[in-house]
Every structure is written in C-alpha cells, then in structure tokens.
Amino acid sequence: MTGNGDNASLHTLGDRGKTVDVPENDVRDRTVKDKDGKGIGTVADLLVDDREGKVRFLQVEHGGFLGFGETTTLIPVDAVTKITTSDVFVDQSRDRVAGAPGYDPDLVDDRPYHSSIYGYYGYPPYWGAGYIYPQGLWGMQPGRPPTP
Template sequence: MTANSTPVLSKLSDSDQTVAAPDEDVRGRKMADTQGNELGKVDDLLIDGTEQKVRFLLVEHGGFLGIGQKKSFIPVDAVTRVTDDYVYIDQSQEQVSGAPPYDPDLVDETAFYGSVYDYYGYAPFWGPGYVYPGYPYYH
C-alpha cells in the first residue's frame, strides 16, 4: 500500500472472510491492559481486504451493564499475548478510555486510522517500513 492510498478496511463480521482457525478468533474475548485489568471485550476485527490481515480490534469498553459503553479501535500492534479467555495489550486502562471513539462515518478515512495509530504511538500499516506483528492468530 502506498502512503497516499486510502486503506479499505471492513469489519470481519460484515465480510465473507473468516479467521483461519476458529480457536484463533479473538472476538468475544475479554481484553486486559498492561496491569492485567479487564478493559472490556473484543467486539470485532477490522480487516484489510487487500492484504487479508487484521489491522484493528474493535473493542467495547466502559459503561455499566451495557449502558454508556464506548467502542474504539485498538491497533493489532498493541497485542502482547492471547489466551483462551483474554487478549492482552501494551496500553493502560486510561489510554484505552481516552482513545478516539469508533465512528462508523469515519471508518474509511485514512485520517481517522492515522489518528488512532498516533494516539497509541504506532506507525500506520500503510507507512514505509511497516512490519506486521508476528502473531500467528492474525494471519
């Protein structure tokens, strides 16, 4: 992908694609921060249809009993490990709470994706020299 092209991403649930192995699908798993604090759950995966790679986790967090929950993207680059029940990331609860909120009107805009990468301190996947994280469950 060139630096000037707009990435076209879609939710895995809205596509005809699947995760290679069902036990590697992290949707529905709880998410935990650097301290092991539960943040919410992985609602969906945002995939790059061209390269067939996961670029973001769509995470539901905050609120109480589903009221006031917020959805935001977390770059796949933040994932440090995955267990049967949890996806662990290298970000704090405070960082995730302040993340740019998910806005369905902006999901096709490079500027929005770029702001999420900037917020978490990662280089965007369309930038020069980007190396995809080596997690086998995202290939």
C-alpha cells in the same frame, strides 16, 4: 514488511459474514486486558484490510452497564502483546484506552482517522514505509465463511 495498504479499505469481519482461518484464532468476545492485567473491555469485532486480508484494529467495547453507556474504540493490533484462549493483552493502560478517539463507523475508511488512532497509541500506521506486521500473535487469516 508492507506498504501495499495505500489503497486498502477496511471492513469489520462480522459485517462480511466471515471469520478467521480457524475458530481458535478468533479473538472476538475475548476480554481485553491492559499492561497490568486489568480488564478493559471485550473485542467486539476486527477491522481487516481488504487488500492484504490482515487484521489492523481490534474494535473494543468498554465501560457501561448491561450494554448501556458502552464506548467503542479501536486499538491497533500492534498493541497486542499476548493472546490466550480467553484474553487479549495490550501494552496500553486502561486509562489510555478509555481516552482514545471513539470509534466512528462512518470513518472506517478514513485515512486521517486511522492515522490519529495510530498516533494516539504511538505506532506508525500500517501503510507507512517500512511497516512490519506484528509477528507471532496473529495466525489468523480472515476470509473464510463461518462454519455452520
């Protein structure tokens, strides 16, 4: 359980030049698949809170062609149901993710923006009373610099 996220700031893992505890736990560049196994997009980065060092959102790029017209959205880690060596599965449909609020890097620390994303996907926000971090899937602990 947590509640310490009240004053946490979020940052993308890539912007800090860090990675997760072990390379096998890093889901960046893996394909995101919906609840029916259909491809949605690719995990471009992870948004991590600086207070607890926990991943809060997947930054997912989808749509477009050869990098043109891609859309970026955030998916709460709470939506993740399964992780394999090549894929990350979420409990949402591809259409639902496509209709999500777009990612705005200027709002990375905006609590109402995060709240709207959690609400859109039907999850309570991580800073709420009684919130329990998803267990079993997220062995990753950000904070280690990448190995050369």
